[in-house]
Amino acid sequence: MAAAGSGSFQDGRIASKRLMMLVALLLVSCCLGHGFGDEDHVEVEGIGSSCMESERRALLAIKSDMYDPDNWFSSWTGKDCCGWRGVACDNTTGHVTKLDLRYPDTYDVRDISDIMETMGGSKVNPSLQELKHLTYLDLSMNNFSHAPVPTMIASLVHLEYLNLSNAMFDGPIPPQFENLSNLHHLDLHGWYDDLHVDDLDWLSRIPSLKYLDMSYVDLSKATNWFYVINSISTLEVLHLIYVDLPYVPSRLPPFNLTAIATLDLSGNFIITSAMLSWLSNATSLENLFLSGCWSLTIESLQVALGALSNLKGLDLSDNSLEGEIREILNNVSSRGLKHLDLRSNQLSGDIPPGSLRDLEYLDLSGNSIVDVHILASLGNLTNLRHLELWGNSISGEIPPTVGKFVRLEYLDLSSNQLSGDIPPGSLRDLEYLDLSTNLIVDAHILASLGNLTNLRHLDLGGNSISGEIPPIVGDAVRLEYLYLSYNGIIGKIPQSMGNLSNLLELHLSGNKIVGWIPPSIGNLTNLVMLYLSSNNIVGCIPKTIGTLIHMKVLYLDDNQISGKIPETIGGLQNLQVLYLDNNFITGEIPATIGGLRNLLMLSLSNNLISGPIPETIGGLRNLQMLILKGAELPAWLQTQTQLTTLDLYGVGLSGNLPVWFSNFTRRLHRLNMSSNNLQGRLPSAPQLMLDLSNNSFIGPIPPSFVISTGLSLLSLSHNRINGSLPPSFVICNHFRSLTYLIIT
Structure with missing residues (x-):
């Protein structure tokens, strides 16, 4: 018994010691981490990072000033801010190290002026400077309403990544950004010269910069730009698009950008032959973009291009370069180049035989090419995935060599003088085909669609195609865009057209199509635009039209459509444009049209419509265009003051x-x-x-x-x-x- 009691006592002492050691460790941890009595650190159950309370409050203050129409910040609740969307913390200290507030919706930055009218404004809350341990900050694609670039960002000295692109800031880039000496990535891509820098000296104090984008920032007064940029030997990617670069004297410093891989100086007019000669030392360069520089000549390019043996991407578009294509390509390495853009110049001729075998992307559109042999000369480019030759004057039949482009996904030969057909059994990977505005006459080209099983976009508009649409068109089930307008197509719309359930746009206007609109049109439930204008279509509008709930644009004008407008048309709740004029439509206008709340344009003129126009149309407060030729003038018209x-x-x-x-x-x-x-x-x-x-x-x-x-x-x-x-x-x-x- 004594022995047993002694053992129990001993076990108790051991357990007590372990408990005391655990308490001591916790106290030491508190002392080392935050000091005694620090209540700022919020512990979270389980393994992982936790969140500083002061930083959590700072984040909530930042959130309060951000535009959030889609509840993007819905995850910003609870105590652990480290789990919030766009936030990351250091697993050891719990400090917030990453803040990604990039506006989540994508849009084309070329339309940013329109976006600004609809996107609500945001502000950069001063609490941002409380996040002193940030290494990553992204505020891009927001609308900061032409506010100055916040100088307080310069206090975040641990930043390695900073993105303020397309955020609608205005004014100068703060020279205090020189404090951000740890930056590797800096994106200040502006919005049409609203940002400017008069002196780039501060940039030379960020010695480890690898990525720099100052596109659309006005640098016209930064006369030291060339020397500052050249001093940053770590630069790998440099974008200076449309920055109005000042002139650089012909006596240039030794080339120092030994790591440069991508260089984009597009839209600047001071690219001299001396600069191009200097650039020939960039043996590490893989991507060179000199679009829209205008001062370039083929002769000035030849020296630089001949030395850049590692080029994979080259863009010389929109430069009005005159001469033969081969004069440029003779000095480009025949191996390695994958992307070549020469559009919108005045080039002629063809591709030298045996060159550019690795090419995947080629754009020669908008040049002065006339010989269809250009297509034959491309036959050896078996890796080609993207080819554009639109807007030349190429004449003749499409050669069989086009069938050799076994990997081709995108082909645009529009606005030429081509005839003939697609080689049978070829181009099985093709997703985009544009042969519009050529001299194609045979409807047999449509029969080849059954073989193009991956095709999503087909444009044959503006040719002289005669004959009927073959039922095999319905086999191209992946089609999303079908343009056959302004040809000489006859016959009926085949029932099989209803198989194209992925179709978003169908354009058949300006042909000689007869017969009824097939009821199977109601199967195209993804359709957004339907153009059937200026044909000889007869019969009633099918009731199945009401199933097209995504439809925004419907043109049925200038036909011989008869019967009543179906009540089901009220199902097109997203409809914005409705043209039914110049037909033989009878009966009263259905009141259900008044339920099309998104309608902007309505034309019902020159029909055989009877009775008053329903008062429900008077409730269409988004209506901007109303055409009522030959109709009885409704009393409610006087209230439609929103019309344009x-x-x-x-x-x-x-x-x-x-x-x-x-x-x-x-x-x-x-x-x-x-x-x-x-x-x-x-x-x-x-x-x-x-x-x-x-x-x-x-x-x-x-x-x-x-x-x-x-x-x-x-x-x-x-x-x-x-x-x-x-x-x-x-x-x-x-x-x-x-x-x-x-x-x-």
Whole structure:
């Protein structure tokens, strides 16, 4: 018993010691990590990082000033900020080291001015400087409403990655950014010269920079740009697109960019032969972009290109280079080059035989190439995936060698003078094919679609294709875009067209198509745009049209469609444009059209419609264009003051202009009230396009007409106008936009 008791006592002492050691370790940990009594550190159950309370509060303050229409910050709840979207922490210290606030929706930066009108503004909250341990910061693609670039970012001295691109900042880049000496990646891509730098000296104090993008930042006063950039020997990627670089003297310093792999100086006009000769030392260069420099000549390029043996990508587009293509390519290494863009020059000739065997991307569009042999000379480029030759003057039949492009995914030969057909059994990987605006006449080219099983985009518009659409078109089930407009296609729309369930756009306008619209059109449930204008289509609009819930644009005008507009048209809840004019549609307009709340443009004119226009259409507050030729004028029209286009041709208006007409004068851009029986004085507020012909207006032209210098069309013919023209009315320069003037 004694022995047993002694053992229990001993075990108790050991357990007690272990507990004391554990407590001691915890106290030491607290002392070393934060000091006694520090309540800033929030412990989280389980293994992983935890979050500093002060940094969590800073993040919430930052969030409060960010535009968030889609609840992007929904994960920013709870105590552990290290698990929030766009936030990362150091696993050991718990400090926030990464903050990615890049606006999550993608958009084309070329349309950024339009985006700015719809994207809400954000602010950079001062609490950002509390995140002193940040190594990664991304604020790109937001709308900071032309605010200055925050100088406080310069206090985040641990930053290695900084991205402020396309964030709509304005003003100078703070020279205090020289404090960010640890930066490896710096992206300041601006928005059309809103940002500027007058002296780049601060940049030389960031010695380890590998990636630099200052595109669209005004550098026109930074005369030291060349010497500063050349001093950063670690640079691997440099983008200086459209920065208005100042002139560089011909005496240049020794080449120091020994690590440079990608260089983009596009849109600058001072690329001299001396600079190109200096650039020939960049033996590590893999990608060179000199688009839109204009000062380039083939002769000045030859020396540099001949020395750059590691080139994989070369862009010399939009430079008005004159001469033979081979004069450029003779000095480019025949091995290794994968991307070549020579579009929008004045080049002719073809590709030298045996060259560029590794090429995957080739753009020769918008040049002066005339010989179809260019396609034959490309036959050896078996690795080619992307080929553009649009906008030349290439004539002749498409050669069989096109079939050798076994890996080709994208082919654009539009706007040439080509004829013939696609070689049978070829181009099985093709996803994009554009042969529009050529001289193709045989509808047999459509039969080849059954073999192009990967095709997503087909454009054969603007040719002279005759014959019927073959049912085999329905086998191209991956098609998303089908353009066959403005040919001579006859026959009916095949029922098999309904098999193209992935179709987003179908363009068949301007042909000689007959028969009914097949009910199978309702199977195209992804369709967004349907163009069937200017054909000979007869019969009723199928009721199945109402299943196309994603439809935004519907053109059925200028046909011989009869019967009533189906009630099911109200199912097109996303419809924005509806053209049904110039048909033989009968009956009343269904009230369900009034449920198309997104409708912007509505044209129902020149039909056999009876009865009043339903009052529900008066509720379409997004409507901007309304054409009601030959229809009974509804009373609710006077409330549609949001309209920008109003066509009331021949609707039976008589007497003086309605009193409510003045409600339209602020927004209306196009007004047609011709062929009525309007009387009285002319209106005093002309629109940008105004047609008041074939009425009974009297009196002189009011002097107020001379105020509207934006007037582009004015027709007052066949009225009873008298008196002389206002003196300034005859001064041609006054109406700078006037294209048509008819007063007879």
